[in-house]
Amino acid sequence: MVESLLSVEHVSRRFGGLLAVNAASLSAPTARITALIGPNGAGKTTLFAVISGFLKPSAGRVRYGGEDVTGEPPHRLARRGIARTFQIVQPFAGLSVRDNILVGAHLRHRARAAALAVAEEVGREVGLGDMLDRPAHTLTVAGRKRLELARALATEPKLLLLDEVLAGLNPSEIRDVVPVIRAFCARGIAVIMIEHVMQAVMSLAEHVFVLAEGRIIAEGTPAQVVADSAVVEAYLGHGAAAKVRSANVH
Protein backbone atom coordinates (compact mmCIF):
# COMPACT_ATOMS: atom_id res chain seq x y z
CA MET A 1 0.00 0.00 0.00
CA VAL A 2 1.38 3.37 -1.02
CA GLU A 3 1.58 6.00 1.72
CA SER A 4 -1.45 8.24 1.23
CA LEU A 5 -1.05 12.00 1.06
CA LEU A 6 -4.67 12.64 1.87
CA SER A 7 -6.96 10.63 4.03
CA VAL A 8 -10.54 11.52 4.71
CA GLU A 9 -11.82 9.78 7.81
CA HIS A 10 -15.55 9.29 8.37
CA VAL A 11 -16.44 12.75 7.17
CA SER A 12 -20.07 13.81 7.37
CA ARG A 13 -21.62 17.04 6.25
CA ARG A 14 -25.15 17.98 7.08
CA PHE A 15 -27.22 20.79 5.52
CA GLY A 16 -30.17 21.14 7.88
CA GLY A 17 -32.11 17.91 7.52
CA LEU A 18 -30.06 16.65 4.61
CA LEU A 19 -27.04 14.49 5.29
CA ALA A 20 -25.12 15.27 2.09
CA VAL A 21 -22.04 13.28 3.05
CA ASN A 22 -22.39 10.41 5.50
CA ALA A 23 -19.27 9.07 7.22
CA ALA A 24 -17.30 8.94 3.98
CA SER A 25 -13.69 7.80 4.06
CA LEU A 26 -11.23 7.87 1.21
CA SER A 27 -7.53 8.25 0.63
CA ALA A 28 -5.30 9.42 -2.17
CA PRO A 29 -1.65 8.49 -2.64
CA THR A 30 1.02 10.68 -4.20
CA ALA A 31 1.59 10.44 -7.96
CA ARG A 32 -1.61 8.49 -8.52
CA ILE A 33 -4.95 9.38 -10.03
CA THR A 34 -7.88 8.53 -7.82
CA ALA A 35 -11.40 8.90 -9.09
CA LEU A 36 -14.52 9.77 -7.16
CA ILE A 37 -17.65 8.77 -9.03
CA GLY A 38 -21.31 8.49 -8.20
CA PRO A 39 -24.76 9.47 -9.41
CA ASN A 40 -25.90 13.10 -9.43
CA GLY A 41 -26.51 14.45 -5.96
CA ALA A 42 -24.34 11.80 -4.30
CA GLY A 43 -22.34 14.44 -2.41
CA LYS A 44 -19.13 14.37 -4.47
CA THR A 45 -18.76 18.12 -4.79
CA THR A 46 -19.69 18.58 -1.12
CA LEU A 47 -16.93 16.17 -0.16
CA PHE A 48 -14.49 18.16 -2.32
CA ALA A 49 -15.61 21.35 -0.65
CA VAL A 50 -14.86 19.81 2.74
CA ILE A 51 -11.41 18.62 1.65
CA SER A 52 -10.52 22.03 0.19
CA GLY A 53 -11.80 23.94 3.22
CA PHE A 54 -14.81 25.66 1.64
CA LEU A 55 -17.12 23.73 3.96
CA LYS A 56 -16.44 22.52 7.47
CA PRO A 57 -17.39 18.90 8.09
CA SER A 58 -20.15 18.21 10.60
CA ALA A 59 -18.13 15.22 11.77
CA GLY A 60 -14.96 13.36 10.85
CA ARG A 61 -11.39 14.38 10.10
CA VAL A 62 -9.31 15.31 7.09
CA ARG A 63 -5.63 14.38 7.24
CA TYR A 64 -3.14 15.73 4.78
CA GLY A 65 0.56 14.89 4.77
CA GLY A 66 0.20 13.30 8.19
CA GLU A 67 -1.38 16.40 9.74
CA ASP A 68 -4.94 17.02 10.81
CA VAL A 69 -6.18 19.88 8.62
CA THR A 70 -9.89 19.58 9.36
CA GLY A 71 -11.68 22.90 9.15
CA GLU A 72 -8.73 24.98 7.95
CA PRO A 73 -9.73 27.80 5.58
CA PRO A 74 -9.21 27.32 1.82
CA HIS A 75 -6.32 29.75 1.44
CA ARG A 76 -4.30 28.00 4.14
CA LEU A 77 -4.94 24.60 2.58
CA ALA A 78 -3.89 26.03 -0.77
CA ARG A 79 -0.62 27.09 0.84
CA ARG A 80 -0.18 23.56 2.14
CA GLY A 81 -0.52 22.34 -1.44
CA ILE A 82 -4.19 21.49 -1.96
CA ALA A 83 -5.61 22.97 -5.16
CA ARG A 84 -9.06 22.53 -6.60
CA THR A 85 -10.95 23.34 -9.75
CA PHE A 86 -14.59 24.30 -9.75
CA GLN A 87 -17.28 22.23 -11.43
CA ILE A 88 -18.94 25.46 -12.51
CA VAL A 89 -15.90 27.27 -13.89
CA GLN A 90 -14.99 30.44 -12.02
CA PRO A 91 -12.67 32.48 -14.22
CA PHE A 92 -11.62 36.00 -13.25
CA ALA A 93 -13.72 37.11 -16.21
CA GLY A 94 -12.36 40.62 -16.55
CA LEU A 95 -8.71 39.55 -16.58
CA SER A 96 -6.60 38.08 -19.34
CA VAL A 97 -5.81 34.38 -19.34
CA ARG A 98 -2.26 35.23 -18.31
CA ASP A 99 -3.40 37.33 -15.35
CA ASN A 100 -5.80 34.58 -14.28
CA ILE A 101 -2.96 32.10 -14.05
CA LEU A 102 -0.72 34.75 -12.47
CA VAL A 103 -2.98 34.87 -9.41
CA GLY A 104 -2.23 31.21 -8.77
CA ALA A 105 1.47 31.58 -9.57
CA HIS A 106 1.83 34.37 -7.01
CA LEU A 107 1.15 31.87 -4.23
CA ARG A 108 4.72 30.53 -4.42
CA HIS A 109 6.39 33.48 -6.15
CA ARG A 110 6.23 36.92 -4.67
CA ALA A 111 8.13 38.67 -7.46
CA ARG A 112 6.01 39.56 -10.46
CA ALA A 113 8.59 38.51 -13.05
CA ALA A 114 8.98 35.03 -11.56
CA ALA A 115 5.22 34.59 -11.21
CA LEU A 116 4.66 35.72 -14.80
CA ALA A 117 7.22 33.20 -16.02
CA VAL A 118 5.46 30.41 -14.15
CA ALA A 119 2.08 31.57 -15.47
CA GLU A 120 3.32 31.48 -19.05
CA GLU A 121 4.90 28.05 -18.65
CA VAL A 122 1.78 26.57 -17.05
CA GLY A 123 -0.44 28.20 -19.68
CA ARG A 124 1.55 26.49 -22.43
CA GLU A 125 1.50 23.18 -20.60
CA VAL A 126 -2.31 23.04 -20.55
CA GLY A 127 -2.55 24.21 -24.15
CA LEU A 128 -3.49 27.86 -23.64
CA GLY A 129 -0.18 29.16 -25.02
CA ASP A 130 -1.82 31.03 -27.90
CA MET A 131 -4.54 32.58 -25.78
CA LEU A 132 -2.56 34.07 -22.91
CA ASP A 133 -3.47 37.66 -23.76
CA ARG A 134 -7.14 37.05 -24.45
CA PRO A 135 -9.71 38.13 -21.87
CA ALA A 136 -10.83 35.05 -19.94
CA HIS A 137 -14.50 35.67 -20.75
CA THR A 138 -13.82 35.11 -24.47
CA LEU A 139 -12.70 31.50 -23.92
CA THR A 140 -14.86 28.54 -24.99
CA VAL A 141 -16.06 26.03 -22.41
CA ALA A 142 -13.07 23.82 -23.17
CA GLY A 143 -10.76 26.82 -22.81
CA ARG A 144 -12.27 27.73 -19.46
CA LYS A 145 -11.80 24.20 -18.19
CA ARG A 146 -8.16 24.39 -19.21
CA LEU A 147 -7.89 27.72 -17.46
CA GLU A 148 -9.23 26.14 -14.26
CA LEU A 149 -6.54 23.49 -14.60
CA ALA A 150 -3.83 26.05 -15.30
CA ARG A 151 -4.67 28.26 -12.33
CA ALA A 152 -4.73 25.32 -9.95
CA LEU A 153 -1.49 23.97 -11.37
CA ALA A 154 0.20 27.36 -11.05
CA THR A 155 -0.10 27.11 -7.27
CA GLU A 156 2.32 24.16 -7.55
CA PRO A 157 0.06 21.78 -5.64
CA LYS A 158 0.82 18.40 -4.13
CA LEU A 159 -2.84 17.42 -4.23
CA LEU A 160 -5.11 18.43 -7.06
CA LEU A 161 -8.89 18.10 -6.79
CA LEU A 162 -10.48 18.12 -10.24
CA ASP A 163 -14.24 18.59 -10.22
CA GLU A 164 -15.59 17.40 -13.59
CA VAL A 165 -12.94 19.03 -15.74
CA LEU A 166 -14.02 16.86 -18.68
CA ALA A 167 -17.77 17.52 -18.44
CA GLY A 168 -19.09 19.49 -21.39
CA LEU A 169 -16.10 18.73 -23.59
CA ASN A 170 -16.43 16.89 -26.89
CA PRO A 171 -14.52 13.65 -27.46
CA SER A 172 -11.60 15.28 -29.24
CA GLU A 173 -11.25 17.90 -26.49
CA ILE A 174 -11.30 15.10 -23.92
CA ARG A 175 -8.53 13.35 -25.83
CA ASP A 176 -6.50 16.56 -25.59
CA VAL A 177 -6.98 17.06 -21.86
CA VAL A 178 -6.46 13.48 -20.68
CA PRO A 179 -2.69 13.51 -21.32
CA VAL A 180 -2.43 16.84 -19.48
CA ILE A 181 -3.95 15.25 -16.38
CA ARG A 182 -1.71 12.24 -16.75
CA ALA A 183 1.30 14.55 -16.86
CA PHE A 184 0.33 16.11 -13.48
CA CYS A 185 0.36 12.68 -11.95
CA ALA A 186 3.69 11.81 -13.58
CA ARG A 187 5.38 14.74 -11.83
CA GLY A 188 4.26 13.47 -8.45
CA ILE A 189 0.96 15.26 -7.87
CA ALA A 190 -1.79 13.29 -6.20
CA VAL A 191 -4.93 13.78 -8.29
CA ILE A 192 -8.49 13.13 -7.19
CA MET A 193 -11.00 13.57 -9.97
CA ILE A 194 -14.76 13.71 -9.84
CA GLU A 195 -15.81 12.51 -13.24
CA HIS A 196 -18.85 11.28 -15.12
CA VAL A 197 -16.98 10.52 -18.31
CA MET A 198 -16.44 6.82 -17.49
CA GLN A 199 -14.19 6.21 -20.45
CA ALA A 200 -11.72 8.72 -18.96
CA VAL A 201 -12.09 7.29 -15.46
CA MET A 202 -11.36 3.79 -16.74
CA SER A 203 -8.25 4.89 -18.59
CA LEU A 204 -6.85 7.35 -16.02
CA ALA A 205 -7.70 6.24 -12.52
CA GLU A 206 -5.92 3.51 -10.62
CA HIS A 207 -8.34 3.54 -7.76
CA VAL A 208 -11.99 4.49 -7.74
CA PHE A 209 -14.28 5.45 -4.87
CA VAL A 210 -18.01 5.35 -5.47
CA LEU A 211 -20.20 7.74 -3.54
CA ALA A 212 -23.97 7.29 -3.48
CA GLU A 213 -26.40 9.12 -1.22
CA GLY A 214 -23.48 10.46 0.77
CA ARG A 215 -21.90 7.09 1.48
CA ILE A 216 -18.90 5.38 -0.03
CA ILE A 217 -20.55 2.21 -1.35
CA ALA A 218 -17.61 0.68 -3.18
CA GLU A 219 -13.95 1.16 -3.95
CA GLY A 220 -11.32 -0.64 -5.97
CA THR A 221 -9.82 -0.67 -9.42
CA PRO A 222 -12.04 0.69 -12.19
CA ALA A 223 -12.75 -2.84 -13.40
CA GLN A 224 -13.74 -4.03 -9.93
CA VAL A 225 -15.99 -1.06 -9.35
CA VAL A 226 -17.98 -1.30 -12.57
CA ALA A 227 -18.61 -4.97 -11.86
CA ASP A 228 -19.86 -4.24 -8.35
CA SER A 229 -23.59 -4.85 -8.09
CA ALA A 230 -24.06 -2.12 -5.46
CA VAL A 231 -22.57 0.39 -7.91
CA VAL A 232 -24.77 -0.75 -10.77
CA GLU A 233 -27.83 -0.43 -8.53
CA ALA A 234 -26.82 3.00 -7.36
CA TYR A 235 -26.82 4.21 -10.94
CA LEU A 236 -29.64 2.17 -12.45
CA GLY A 237 -31.95 1.48 -9.52
CA HIS A 238 -32.79 -1.38 -7.19
CA GLY A 239 -32.75 -4.78 -8.82
CA ALA A 240 -30.89 -3.50 -11.86
CA ALA A 241 -27.77 -5.56 -11.15
CA ALA A 242 -29.71 -8.82 -11.36
CA LYS A 243 -31.38 -7.75 -14.60
CA VAL A 244 -28.07 -6.76 -16.17
CA ARG A 245 -26.57 -10.08 -15.16
CA SER A 246 -29.46 -12.08 -16.59
CA ALA A 247 -29.39 -9.99 -19.75
CA ASN A 248 -25.71 -10.82 -20.15
CA VAL A 249 -26.41 -14.53 -19.72
CA HIS A 250 -29.03 -14.67 -22.45
Add this chain to the structure above:
Amino acid sequence: MKALLLIAIAVAVFAAVPLVVHSNVVLNFLVVTLMIALAGQGWNILGGYGGQYSFGHAAFFGTGAYVTAILQVEYGVNAWIGFAAGIVAGAAVGAIIGGLAFRAGLRSSYFALVTLAFAEVLRILASVAPITGAGVGLLVKLDLRAQSFQFQSRAIFYYVILALVAVSLVIAQLLERSRFGTWLIAVRENEDAAMALGVDAFAVKLGAMVLSAAVTAAAGCFYVQYFLFIDSGIAYGTWISIEALLTPIIGGVGTVFGALVGALVVKSLGEGAKLVTGDVPGLDLMIYGAVLIVVIRFAPRGLVGAFTDARERLARRFAAPRPPVREAVRG
Protein backbone atom coordinates in the same frame (compact mmCIF):
# COMPACT_ATOMS: atom_id res chain seq x y z
CA MET B 1 8.13 51.96 -16.25
CA LYS B 2 6.00 53.50 -18.99
CA ALA B 3 3.20 53.99 -16.50
CA LEU B 4 5.49 55.74 -14.00
CA LEU B 5 6.64 58.02 -16.82
CA LEU B 6 3.02 58.86 -17.55
CA ILE B 7 2.51 59.78 -13.90
CA ALA B 8 5.63 61.94 -13.99
CA ILE B 9 4.38 63.76 -17.10
CA ALA B 10 0.93 64.34 -15.61
CA VAL B 11 2.41 65.70 -12.38
CA ALA B 12 4.84 67.90 -14.32
CA VAL B 13 1.97 69.41 -16.32
CA PHE B 14 0.06 70.18 -13.13
CA ALA B 15 3.20 71.55 -11.50
CA ALA B 16 3.64 74.03 -14.35
CA VAL B 17 0.20 75.58 -13.86
CA PRO B 18 1.09 78.06 -11.06
CA LEU B 19 4.01 79.31 -13.17
CA VAL B 20 1.54 80.38 -15.86
CA VAL B 21 -1.68 81.03 -13.97
CA HIS B 22 -1.65 83.45 -11.07
CA SER B 23 -5.38 83.68 -10.55
CA ASN B 24 -6.29 82.68 -7.00
CA VAL B 25 -9.71 81.57 -8.21
CA VAL B 26 -8.19 79.08 -10.63
CA LEU B 27 -5.63 77.85 -8.10
CA ASN B 28 -8.33 77.46 -5.47
CA PHE B 29 -10.41 75.46 -7.93
CA LEU B 30 -7.45 73.19 -8.70
CA VAL B 31 -6.56 72.71 -5.04
CA VAL B 32 -10.11 71.58 -4.24
CA THR B 33 -10.19 69.40 -7.36
CA LEU B 34 -6.93 67.69 -6.41
CA MET B 35 -8.18 67.22 -2.86
CA ILE B 36 -11.28 65.44 -4.21
CA ALA B 37 -9.05 63.44 -6.56
CA LEU B 38 -7.03 62.31 -3.53
CA ALA B 39 -10.14 61.30 -1.60
CA GLY B 40 -11.39 59.54 -4.74
CA GLN B 41 -8.12 57.72 -5.24
CA GLY B 42 -8.48 56.39 -1.70
CA TRP B 43 -11.91 55.06 -2.60
CA ASN B 44 -10.53 53.67 -5.86
CA ILE B 45 -8.02 51.46 -4.02
CA LEU B 46 -10.78 49.62 -2.19
CA GLY B 47 -13.67 50.07 -4.63
CA GLY B 48 -11.88 50.12 -7.96
CA TYR B 49 -9.21 47.49 -7.41
CA GLY B 50 -10.92 45.53 -4.64
CA GLY B 51 -14.52 45.75 -5.83
CA GLN B 52 -15.75 46.71 -2.36
CA TYR B 53 -18.01 49.71 -2.95
CA SER B 54 -18.02 51.90 0.12
CA PHE B 55 -20.67 54.58 0.56
CA GLY B 56 -19.04 55.85 3.70
CA HIS B 57 -15.57 57.14 2.92
CA ALA B 58 -16.58 60.25 4.85
CA ALA B 59 -15.68 58.17 7.93
CA PHE B 60 -12.01 58.35 6.91
CA PHE B 61 -12.02 61.86 5.48
CA GLY B 62 -13.70 63.16 8.61
CA THR B 63 -11.49 61.27 11.03
CA GLY B 64 -8.38 62.58 9.31
CA ALA B 65 -9.77 66.10 9.42
CA TYR B 66 -10.91 65.98 13.04
CA VAL B 67 -7.76 64.39 14.40
CA THR B 68 -5.62 66.98 12.63
CA ALA B 69 -7.80 69.80 13.97
CA ILE B 70 -8.33 68.49 17.51
CA LEU B 71 -4.65 67.79 18.11
CA GLN B 72 -3.82 71.38 17.16
CA VAL B 73 -6.75 73.18 18.74
CA GLU B 74 -7.17 71.18 21.95
CA TYR B 75 -3.67 69.86 22.58
CA GLY B 76 -1.39 72.35 20.82
CA VAL B 77 0.30 69.62 18.81
CA ASN B 78 2.34 70.65 15.78
CA ALA B 79 0.27 70.68 12.58
CA TRP B 80 2.60 68.35 10.67
CA ILE B 81 2.41 65.78 13.44
CA GLY B 82 -1.35 66.31 13.55
CA PHE B 83 -1.47 65.69 9.82
CA ALA B 84 0.42 62.40 10.15
CA ALA B 85 -1.70 61.39 13.15
CA GLY B 86 -4.84 62.13 11.13
CA ILE B 87 -3.74 59.73 8.42
CA VAL B 88 -2.94 57.03 10.98
CA ALA B 89 -6.29 57.58 12.74
CA GLY B 90 -8.15 57.34 9.42
CA ALA B 91 -6.36 54.08 8.67
CA ALA B 92 -7.27 52.78 12.14
CA VAL B 93 -10.95 53.58 11.57
CA GLY B 94 -10.63 51.76 8.26
CA ALA B 95 -9.20 48.73 10.07
CA ILE B 96 -12.08 48.73 12.57
CA ILE B 97 -14.89 49.14 10.03
CA GLY B 98 -13.21 46.76 7.59
CA GLY B 99 -12.48 44.21 10.28
CA LEU B 100 -16.10 44.17 11.42
CA ALA B 101 -17.71 44.28 7.97
CA PHE B 102 -15.43 41.74 6.30
CA ARG B 103 -15.37 39.41 9.30
CA ALA B 104 -19.16 39.39 9.10
CA GLY B 105 -18.81 38.44 5.44
CA LEU B 106 -20.66 41.51 4.14
CA ARG B 107 -20.47 41.93 0.39
CA SER B 108 -21.72 44.36 -2.27
CA SER B 109 -24.77 46.35 -1.20
CA TYR B 110 -24.61 45.12 2.39
CA PHE B 111 -21.05 46.37 2.67
CA ALA B 112 -22.06 49.68 1.06
CA LEU B 113 -24.92 50.19 3.52
CA VAL B 114 -22.83 49.33 6.56
CA THR B 115 -20.09 51.79 5.59
CA LEU B 116 -22.75 54.44 5.06
CA ALA B 117 -24.15 53.69 8.51
CA PHE B 118 -20.74 53.97 10.17
CA ALA B 119 -20.12 57.35 8.56
CA GLU B 120 -23.55 58.60 9.66
CA VAL B 121 -22.99 57.41 13.23
CA LEU B 122 -19.68 59.26 13.31
CA ARG B 123 -21.36 62.38 11.91
CA ILE B 124 -24.01 62.33 14.61
CA LEU B 125 -21.46 61.70 17.35
CA ALA B 126 -19.30 64.55 16.06
CA SER B 127 -22.29 66.88 15.99
CA VAL B 128 -22.85 66.45 19.75
CA ALA B 129 -19.45 65.65 21.28
CA PRO B 130 -17.71 68.63 22.93
CA ILE B 131 -14.24 67.61 21.67
CA THR B 132 -15.31 68.01 18.04
CA GLY B 133 -16.83 71.41 18.73
CA ALA B 134 -20.29 69.84 18.58
CA GLY B 135 -22.60 71.92 16.37
CA VAL B 136 -20.19 74.82 16.10
CA GLY B 137 -17.18 73.04 14.66
CA LEU B 138 -13.49 73.70 15.17
CA LEU B 139 -11.46 76.67 14.00
CA VAL B 140 -7.73 76.21 13.59
CA LYS B 141 -5.84 79.33 14.61
CA LEU B 142 -4.44 81.31 11.68
CA ASP B 143 -0.65 81.05 11.77
CA LEU B 144 0.81 81.46 8.30
CA ARG B 145 4.08 79.68 8.84
CA ALA B 146 5.43 76.53 7.18
CA GLN B 147 5.94 74.83 10.55
CA SER B 148 2.22 75.24 11.17
CA PHE B 149 1.40 73.73 7.78
CA GLN B 150 -0.10 77.02 6.66
CA PHE B 151 1.13 79.03 3.74
CA GLN B 152 0.67 82.60 2.63
CA SER B 153 0.69 81.54 -1.00
CA ARG B 154 -1.98 79.37 -2.50
CA ALA B 155 0.62 77.97 -4.90
CA ILE B 156 2.40 76.21 -2.04
CA PHE B 157 -0.82 74.57 -0.89
CA TYR B 158 -1.29 73.58 -4.49
CA TYR B 159 2.11 71.90 -4.59
CA VAL B 160 1.42 70.12 -1.30
CA ILE B 161 -1.83 68.59 -2.54
CA LEU B 162 -0.25 67.85 -5.90
CA ALA B 163 2.53 65.94 -4.12
CA LEU B 164 -0.07 63.96 -2.15
CA VAL B 165 -1.97 63.15 -5.34
CA ALA B 166 1.29 62.11 -7.01
CA VAL B 167 1.96 59.71 -4.14
CA SER B 168 -1.54 58.27 -4.49
CA LEU B 169 -1.02 57.75 -8.24
CA VAL B 170 2.24 55.91 -7.56
CA ILE B 171 0.50 53.79 -4.90
CA ALA B 172 -2.13 52.73 -7.46
CA GLN B 173 0.55 52.00 -10.04
CA LEU B 174 2.56 49.89 -7.57
CA LEU B 175 -0.65 48.12 -6.62
CA GLU B 176 -1.22 47.07 -10.22
CA ARG B 177 2.23 45.51 -10.41
CA SER B 178 2.40 43.86 -7.01
CA ARG B 179 1.32 40.54 -5.60
CA PHE B 180 -1.00 42.25 -3.14
CA GLY B 181 -2.69 44.17 -5.94
CA THR B 182 -3.03 41.07 -8.10
CA TRP B 183 -4.68 39.27 -5.22
CA LEU B 184 -6.93 42.25 -4.53
CA ILE B 185 -8.12 42.30 -8.15
CA ALA B 186 -8.64 38.53 -7.99
CA VAL B 187 -10.87 38.99 -4.94
CA ARG B 188 -12.84 41.62 -6.85
CA GLU B 189 -13.32 39.30 -9.82
CA ASN B 190 -14.22 36.14 -7.88
CA GLU B 191 -13.65 35.74 -4.19
CA ASP B 192 -14.14 31.95 -4.03
CA ALA B 193 -11.80 31.30 -6.92
CA ALA B 194 -9.22 33.58 -5.30
CA MET B 195 -9.41 31.71 -2.00
CA ALA B 196 -8.96 28.40 -3.79
CA LEU B 197 -5.70 29.80 -5.18
CA GLY B 198 -4.37 30.60 -1.73
CA VAL B 199 -5.57 34.19 -1.40
CA ASP B 200 -6.55 35.16 2.13
CA ALA B 201 -9.52 37.23 0.99
CA PHE B 202 -10.18 38.70 4.43
CA ALA B 203 -6.60 39.88 4.91
CA VAL B 204 -6.41 41.30 1.39
CA LYS B 205 -9.67 43.24 1.71
CA LEU B 206 -8.71 44.51 5.13
CA GLY B 207 -5.31 45.64 3.88
CA ALA B 208 -6.95 47.46 0.98
CA MET B 209 -9.44 49.10 3.34
CA VAL B 210 -6.65 50.39 5.59
CA LEU B 211 -4.65 51.76 2.66
CA SER B 212 -7.80 53.24 1.12
CA ALA B 213 -8.80 54.87 4.41
CA ALA B 214 -5.32 56.33 4.90
CA VAL B 215 -5.34 58.00 1.47
CA THR B 216 -8.83 59.44 1.91
CA ALA B 217 -7.93 60.56 5.45
CA ALA B 218 -4.97 62.48 4.00
CA ALA B 219 -7.47 64.48 1.93
CA GLY B 220 -9.38 65.26 5.14
CA CYS B 221 -6.21 66.36 6.94
CA PHE B 222 -5.42 68.63 4.01
CA TYR B 223 -8.93 70.09 4.08
CA VAL B 224 -8.42 71.31 7.65
CA GLN B 225 -5.07 72.92 6.93
CA TYR B 226 -6.43 74.61 3.81
CA PHE B 227 -9.75 75.91 5.15
CA LEU B 228 -8.76 76.03 8.86
CA PHE B 229 -12.27 74.96 9.79
CA ILE B 230 -14.15 71.73 10.20
CA ASP B 231 -17.60 70.73 11.43
CA SER B 232 -19.53 67.47 11.48
CA GLY B 233 -21.43 68.17 8.27
CA ILE B 234 -18.25 68.75 6.30
CA ALA B 235 -16.14 66.07 7.95
CA TYR B 236 -18.58 63.18 7.99
CA GLY B 237 -21.21 64.46 5.56
CA THR B 238 -22.42 62.34 2.67
CA TRP B 239 -21.09 64.94 0.20
CA ILE B 240 -17.55 63.63 0.55
CA SER B 241 -18.62 59.97 0.47
CA ILE B 242 -20.41 60.72 -2.80
CA GLU B 243 -17.60 62.76 -4.36
CA ALA B 244 -15.04 60.12 -3.33
CA LEU B 245 -16.93 57.39 -5.17
CA LEU B 246 -18.24 59.51 -8.02
CA THR B 247 -14.86 60.71 -9.24
CA PRO B 248 -13.24 57.29 -9.79
CA ILE B 249 -16.46 55.81 -11.19
CA ILE B 250 -16.72 58.60 -13.77
CA GLY B 251 -12.99 58.67 -14.41
CA GLY B 252 -12.50 54.91 -14.49
CA VAL B 253 -12.68 52.43 -11.62
CA GLY B 254 -9.57 50.39 -11.00
CA THR B 255 -7.36 52.63 -13.13
CA VAL B 256 -4.40 54.72 -11.98
CA PHE B 257 -5.71 58.01 -13.39
CA GLY B 258 -9.44 57.39 -12.96
CA ALA B 259 -9.93 59.47 -9.82
CA LEU B 260 -7.86 62.38 -11.12
CA VAL B 261 -9.64 62.50 -14.48
CA GLY B 262 -13.01 62.08 -12.80
CA ALA B 263 -12.33 64.89 -10.32
CA LEU B 264 -11.28 67.25 -13.13
CA VAL B 265 -14.38 66.47 -15.18
CA VAL B 266 -16.85 66.56 -12.32
CA LYS B 267 -15.47 69.70 -10.72
CA SER B 268 -15.13 71.54 -14.03
CA LEU B 269 -18.71 70.80 -14.96
CA GLY B 270 -19.94 71.76 -11.49
CA GLU B 271 -18.05 75.07 -11.42
CA GLY B 272 -18.79 75.79 -15.07
CA ALA B 273 -22.51 75.41 -14.50
CA LYS B 274 -22.34 77.72 -11.49
CA LEU B 275 -20.61 80.36 -13.61
CA VAL B 276 -23.28 80.17 -16.27
CA THR B 277 -26.39 80.01 -14.09
CA GLY B 278 -25.24 81.81 -10.98
CA ASP B 279 -25.12 79.95 -7.70
CA VAL B 280 -28.22 77.76 -7.96
CA PRO B 281 -28.20 75.52 -4.88
CA GLY B 282 -27.91 71.78 -5.60
CA LEU B 283 -27.10 72.35 -9.26
CA ASP B 284 -23.69 70.66 -8.99
CA LEU B 285 -25.38 67.55 -7.55
CA MET B 286 -27.81 67.46 -10.47
CA ILE B 287 -24.92 67.67 -12.88
CA TYR B 288 -23.07 64.88 -11.06
CA GLY B 289 -26.17 62.74 -11.43
CA ALA B 290 -26.51 63.47 -15.13
CA VAL B 291 -22.82 62.78 -15.80
CA LEU B 292 -23.02 59.57 -13.82
CA ILE B 293 -25.97 58.32 -15.87
CA VAL B 294 -24.24 59.17 -19.15
CA VAL B 295 -20.98 57.52 -18.11
CA ILE B 296 -22.60 54.36 -16.79
CA ARG B 297 -24.69 54.07 -19.97
CA PHE B 298 -21.94 54.74 -22.51
CA ALA B 299 -18.65 54.08 -20.71
CA PRO B 300 -19.22 51.68 -17.82
CA ARG B 301 -15.48 51.48 -17.23
CA GLY B 302 -15.26 55.25 -16.93
CA LEU B 303 -13.55 57.80 -19.14
CA VAL B 304 -10.10 56.22 -18.79
CA GLY B 305 -11.60 52.81 -19.58
CA ALA B 306 -13.40 54.20 -22.63
CA PHE B 307 -10.18 55.83 -23.80
CA THR B 308 -8.22 52.57 -23.41
CA ASP B 309 -10.91 50.64 -25.29
CA ALA B 310 -10.97 53.19 -28.11
CA ARG B 311 -7.18 53.09 -28.42
CA GLU B 312 -7.17 49.30 -28.55
CA ARG B 313 -9.92 49.29 -31.17
CA LEU B 314 -7.96 51.77 -33.27
CA ALA B 315 -4.78 49.73 -32.85
CA ARG B 316 -6.61 46.62 -34.01
CA ARG B 317 -8.13 48.39 -36.99
CA PHE B 318 -4.73 49.58 -38.15
CA ALA B 319 -2.92 46.38 -37.27
CA ALA B 320 -5.38 43.91 -38.76
CA PRO B 321 -5.19 44.60 -42.52
CA ARG B 322 -1.39 44.54 -42.62
CA PRO B 323 -0.53 40.82 -42.79
CA PRO B 324 -2.58 40.14 -45.96
CA VAL B 325 -0.91 43.10 -47.69
CA ARG B 326 2.53 41.70 -46.92
CA GLU B 327 1.43 38.29 -48.15
CA ALA B 328 0.34 39.84 -51.41
CA VAL B 329 3.68 41.59 -51.87
CA ARG B 330 5.58 38.40 -51.17
CA GLY B 331 3.33 36.36 -53.47
